[in-house]
Amino acid sequence: MSEMTATGRLFRTTAIKLALIYLAALTLASGAVLVYLSQNTASVLREQVVDTVDAEISGLADQYRIGGIRALVATVDARSRRPGASLYLVTDFAANQLVGNIEQLDDRVLAGESGELQRVIYTPIGGGPRREALARVFQLSGGFRLLVGRDLQEQQYFRSLLAEAMRFWLFVLAALGLVTWVFVSRRVLKRIDAMTATSRRIMSGDLSERLPVEGSGDEFDRLAIGLNAMLNRIEALMQGLKDVSDNIAHDLKTPLTRMRNRLEEALRSDLSGDSKAREVLETTIDDCDALIRTFNALLRIARVEAGSSDASFDEIDVSELVREVAELYAPVAEDEGGGMELRVTDGLRVSGNRELLVQALINLVENALKYARQDKGEGARVELEARAEGGEVLLGVRDHGPGIPDADKERVLHRFVRLEASRSAPGSGLGLSLVAAVARLHRGRLELDDAQPGLMARLRLPAAGGADGAVPAGGD
Amino acid sequence: MRILIVEDDKEAASYLAKAFREAGHVVDHAADGEEGYDLATSAPYDVLVVDRMLPRRDGLSLISGLRAEGHHTPVLVLSALGQVDDRVTGLRAGGDDYLPKPYAFSELLARVEALGRRPRQREVETSYTVGDLTLDRLSHTVTRSGQEIPLQPREFRLLEYLMQHAGQVVTRTMLLEHVWEYHFDPQTNVIDVHISRLRAKIDKDFDRPLLHTVRGAGYTIRDSGRA
Numbered sequence: 085m086s087e088m089t090a091t092g093r094l095f096r097t098t099a100i101k102l103a104l105i106y107l108a109a110l111t112l113a114s115g116a117v118l119v120y121l122s123q124n125t126a127s128v129l130r131e132q133v134v135d136t137v138d139a140e141i142s143g144l145a146d147q148y149r150i151g152g153i154r155a156l157v158a159t160v161d162a163r164s165r166r167p168g169a170s171l172y173l174v175t176d177f178a179a180n181q182l183v184g185n186i187e188q189l190d191d192r193v194l195a196g197e198s199g200e201l202q203r204v205i206y207t208p209i210g211g212g213p214r215r216e217a218l219a220r221v222f223q224l225s226g227g228f229r230l231l232v233g234r235d236l237q238e239q240q241y242f243r244s245l246l247a248e249a250m251r252f253w254l255f256v257l258a259a260l261g262l263v264t265w266v267f268v269s270r271r272v273l274k275r276i277d278a279m280t281a282t283s284r285r286i287m288s289g290d291l292s293e294r295l296p297v298e299g300s301g302d303e304f305d306r307l308a309i310g311l312n313a314m315l316n317r318i319e320a321l322m323q324g325l326k327d328v329s330d331n332i333a334h335d336l337k338t339p340l341t342r343m344r345n346r347l348e349e350a351l352r353s354d355l356s357g358d359s360k361a362r363e364v365l366e367t368t369i370d371d372c373d374a375l376i377r378t379f380n381a382l383l384r385i386a387r388v389e390a391g392s393s394d395a396s397f398d399e400i401d402v403s404e405l406v407r408e409v410a411e412l413y414a415p416v417a418e419d420e421g422g423g424m425e426l427r428v429t430d431g432l433r434v435s436g437n438r439e440l441l442v443q444a445l446i447n448l449v450e451n452a453l454k455y456a457r458q459d460k461g462e463g464a465r466v467e468l469e470a471r472a473e474g475g476e477v478l479l480g481v482r483d484h485g486p487g488i489p490d491a492d493k494e495r496v497l498h499r500f501v502r503l504e505a506s507r508s509a510p511g512s513g514l515g516l517s518l519v520a521a522v523a524r525l526h527r528g529r530l531e532l533d534d535a536q537p538g539l540m541a542r543l544r545l546p547a548a549g550g551a552d553g554a555v556p557a558g559g560d
Numbered sequence: 561m562r563i564l565i566v567e568d569d570k571e572a573a574s575y576l577a578k579a580f581r582e583a584g585h586v587v588d589h590a591a592d593g594e595e596g597y598d599l600a601t602s603a604p605y606d607v608l609v610v611d612r613m614l615p616r617r618d619g620l621s622l623i624s625g626l627r628a629e630g631h632h633t634p635v636l637v638l639s640a641l642g643q644v645d646d647r648v649t650g651l652r653a654g655g656d657d658y659l660p661k662p663y664a665f666s667e668l669l670a671r672v673e674a675l676g677r678r679p680r681q682r683e684v685e686t687s688y689t690v691g692d693l694t695l696d697r698l699s700h701t702v703t704r705s706g707q708e709i710p711l712q713p714r715e716f717r718l719l720e721y722l723m724q725h726a727g728q729v730v731t732r733t734m735l736l737e738h739v740w741e742y743h744f745d746p747q748t749n750v751i752d753v754h755i756s757r758l759r760a761k762i763d764k765d766f767d768r769p770l771l772h773t774v775r776g777a778g779y780t781i782r783d784s785g786r787a
Contacts, residue, residue, distance in 0.1 A: 419753050
């Protein structure tokens with residue numbers, strides 16, 4: 085079975101398509117050239133025969149006119165003894181052969197119309213197999229007949245030579261096609277497959293991978309070297325980005341830490357009980373914490389979006405993950421007078437980073453809880469679902485709040501975007517940006533749909549072990 | 561407890577030393593990685609508080625050096641790098657806990673005290689008792705005044721963690737990390753909700769509350785009735 089799919093894969097590649105098209109075109113073109121060649125040479129040869137025969141006949145006719153039958157016989161006799169001579173035959177009125185190099189001939193030939201070029205079968209002088217020739221028969225005065233012709237063996241030999249060449253050429257083409265096939269499947273496809281596998285590993289986060297270079301200096305090597313240079317550059321840039329964000333983290337967090345420390349210390353040592361001062365200190369600490377949280381979220385988004393090459397991926401049971409998150413948050417929803425509904429298909433697995441997926445799910449659930457609350461009257465109802473759909477795993481979180489207007493759905497995924505309606509609620513406007521970044525890192529996406537009422541936020545992730553993600557084990 | 565702070569930022573270090581001393585601990589300070597390593601290997605400390613980015617010797621190499629030498633003193637890593645993967649590398653290097661900067665001192669104190677107490681308690685006890693409340697780890701039962709209290713598995717683990725650190729302050733993030741194994745800052749009062757459910761089960765029908773809220777820090781379980 086794997087053999088079949090390998091062949092199927094071979095047929096789908098551009099290289100093999102090109103090879104087949106090339107082969108077909110070449111066969112057609114060379115066939116046409118051969119046909120053209122054989123027809124042209126045949127007609128050239130025929131013309132040559134006709135010219136020779138005509139020249140000889142007129143020459144011999146002159147001999148006859150001048151010297152009579154005696155001169156003709158002598159000339160023909162002399163000519164027919166030359167090597168590579170034409171065919172000659174002179175007969176008298178009773179069809180007796182007087183001279184010539186033909187042993188036997190069909191009688192009808194001599195009896196036929198005078199001057200016509202015709203195909204004759206004859207036996208040469210001295211016996212041997214019957215042969216084919218083109219000849220003209222000419223009637224001379226006095227009942228004599230003169231036949232001059234040209235043997236066709238040369239032409240036939242030439243034609244069979246062409247046919248032989250044609251067969252040989254077709255064989256060469258077929259062999260060429262086979263060699264191309266083997267070369268393409270063995271070498272080109274293998275290298276393309278190796279490159280594809282490597283680039284997939286690189287995309288899944290391992291930036292230190294490089295494409296294989298064989299050292300043969302062929303176009304694949306040149307391509308690999310070029311791409312590797314690009315990867316080096318990208319890796320350096322990413323490392324630079326990481327260093328910058330680490331330094332920012334260090335240099336900005338140190339003063340923030342000092343600030344928070346001092347505030348805490350002031351709060352602790354101020355035991356005199358000035359409630360006003362205490363309140364100021366406490367709210368400042370809260371603001372400081374909000375600043376820190378926003379800052380952390382931003383750094384996190386930046387690193388997730390940078391492909392977070394050091395976030396390790398494992399195969400994760402997301403059904404279990406959704407249940408855990410639901411268990412953690414169900415009491416919160418219940419305390420709001422609502423509840424959490426759960427529809428989870430068991431055993432859904434994705435390849436991902438647990439921490440980031442949990443963070444994304446929790447952001448969605450906290451969002452849902454926050455906006456479900458705005459729906460006055462009944463309690464906060466949040467629905468969580470997890471199911472498989474066509475090679476993808478869908479994680480959905482739905483609330484019954486006011487939802488997001490269509491026009492804003494794209495916008496809320498950007499950083500710091502908060503809709504007017506939620507300005508008063510706490511939050512930084514980074515929650516959905518982080519979810520979207522986590523989705524992208526996992527080669528999935530975040531979809532926001534109108535649940536009427538409420539918002540349905542869906543995280544679509546490629547299922548683990550799916551046909552697409554699987555790299556063929558061994559084999560190749 | 562005897563605590564060693566390895567931190568290059570002078571102000572932060574002196575603040576930490578002062579605050580730990582106020583909390584009743586003995587504190588030493590090292591300003592760089594080499595000095596920290598020398599101190600940590602020459603004197604017995606209960607807990608090391610190590611900054612990650614240090615001059616002369618990086619915090620993580622300091623820790624892995626100590627571990628390679630066979631020192632098992634609990635280490636808390638303080639770092640400006642607070643991402644999950646940073647945390648993982650910190651813990652892999654041999655750190656026992658990881659606290660990203662900036663931190664609340666109450667959080668740091670709670671974690672350091674939890675770490676300092678751990679070695680003597682680890683895995684030896686099969687049951688914990690606070691006042692008349694007993695948690696049996698083997699039979700998974702909780703009783704108070706001889707009366708069995710049914711708990712959900714997660715509530716059991718919550719109570720178990722609190723009782724493991726009885727008398728100490730346990731913060732919300734510590735609970736989230738150890739009971740749920742999540743590392744994030746919740747925007748909602750999700751931990752408070754779980755605590756109040758647990759409290760309703762273990763304290764509500766009894767005269768003396770055991771589970772207390774420590775303002776601005778977290779929770780603690782202790783029997784303060786007779787005090």
